[in-house]
Amino acid sequence: MSLRPKELSRSPTLVDEKTDVVSDVLETLRFKTLLFGRVDLGAPWALRLPRKANASFYVVARGSLRLQVEGTAKPVFMSAGDVVLLPRAPAHVLDDGTRKAPAARDFISSEQLRASAGASVRLGGPGADTTLITGCFQLGAGATHPLLRAFPSVIHLSTQEPGRAPSLAATVQLISAETAAPGPGSALVLGRLADVLLVHALRAQAVLAKPGEAGWKALADPAIGNALSLMHERPGDPWTVERLAAAVGLSRSGFAARFHALVGETPLQYLSNWRMTRSARWLHESDDSLDAIAERAGYESAPAFSKAFKRRWGMGPGAYRRTPTLRETGRVVFDT
Structure with a gap:
């Protein structure tokens, strides 16, 4: 049977107020936050993260770090208040950025990270402190929407950039506070804040997209x-x-x-x-x-x-x- 649409009963006209x-x-795809974590790190430190099925993002609550994503030539340097999203979750390395490349002894194992979850544990060395917040998110049906396919492999949002909305800095502060002292309803609160981060990323990409992209x-x-x-x-x-x-x-x-x-x-x-x-x-x-x-x-x-x-x-x-x-x-x- 052919998929012939119904007959039009009236001529189409532009809506008075355009649908956003x-x-x-985003509302239809039902963006979901799956995981949130927070870890305190002392230089020298390094983390190696494998490719994952779900997209991920990082928030630097304190200090600074360097991010090297597999397949990209230039590292991303992040400071307190910065956010980075990895929509396609490629393999990547995070480190304190104090040397040309992290030494093998600097890498913190997955077992140490998991053991530190929910505890006030400082990992790494005796140097400068960095507090890192991580999140992982998943999109439901329709995650191959053209807007989402157009995401680059790395989206870096800095609260220090001129013209950046004050709400981004406020969102980062709320995420930092909620992960520092989680309580009843924290999963819901963090999920909503992650939604806000994704919207900021969408807006930034719309501005930065090249002509004809x-x-x-x-x-x-x-x-x-x-x-x-x-x-x-x-x-x-x-x-x-x-x-x-x-x-x-x-x-x-x-x-x-x-x-x-x-x-x-x-x-x-x-x-x-x-x-x-x-x-x-x-x-x-x-x-x-x-x-x-x-x-x-x-x-x-x-x-x-x-x-x-x-x-x-x-x-x-x-x-x-x-x-x-x-x-x-x-x-x-x-x-x-």
């Missing part, structure tokens, strides 16, 4: 940004390339080429993927019938929707609804 695409993406510049482009807002505002509408182009005042061919160049997907590929991402959330967070969800996602029938859903996620909607959702953990450990 970044907020919609797929993913980020699409949000700043008036026509393509409006088209994305329309699809996010009304994902169930029977959009076609022609209707989207007309809604944003472009020719069909001009709109299609511009959308693909800025987003990295065709308009209908983006729409289909976003409908499936939203549907995955609806299945986990509502008791709506498959017919109702199929209609919200722009499909004529539950069988048509089920076929598209299984093709996208590898299982039918019913099986997906029965799978457990990601859960935040209350553990406070150093992730190694």
Whole structure:
């Protein structure tokens, strides 16, 4: 059966207040903080972290450090208040940065790190102190969204940079305070603060993205940004390339080429993927019938929707609804 969308009952028009695409993406993907840890280190020290399945980030609460990410030529130097995100969690080395390269004896073992979790233990040598906070996060269904694929391997945010929002420094201070003295509800508090860090990273990347770079510049482009807002505002509408182009005042061919160049997907590929991402959330967070969800996602029938859903996620909607959702953990450990 073809996946023919429903007939349009009215001509599409731009929404009066554009949907915040970044907020919609993050809210739908359900960003989850899995682990948080805090460790006090004395120079000389070094940590070797392997490649991981989940993205990670570091906050320097005190002191300074050097980060060398596998596959990158230049190290990243961080000082108190800085944040770094590693969206694809490559292997990397952290050290105190006081010598050209850390010596083998400087490396702290994974066993020592795990043993220090939750305890006021200082690892390393007798030199300058560094307090490091680490977090690990995971995105739910749809983590291959074009905005997330456009992340570089390393995102460095410094609270000392001119123009950096004061809220970044405030967030770092709150994370430092909460990890220093965790209490009831700390896992929830830290998870929300991690959300804020990710939003800061998204904003920074949107500013730093190079002209023509797929993913980020699409949000700043008036026509393509409006088209994305329309699809996010009304994902169930029977959009076609022609209707989207007309809604944003472009020719069909001009709109299609511009959308693909800025987003990295065709308009209908983006729409289909976003409908499936939203549907995955609806299945986990509502008791709506498959017919109702199929209609919200722009499909004529539950069988048509089920076929598209299984093709996208590898299982039918019913099986997906029965799978457990990601859960935040209350553990406070150093992730190694």
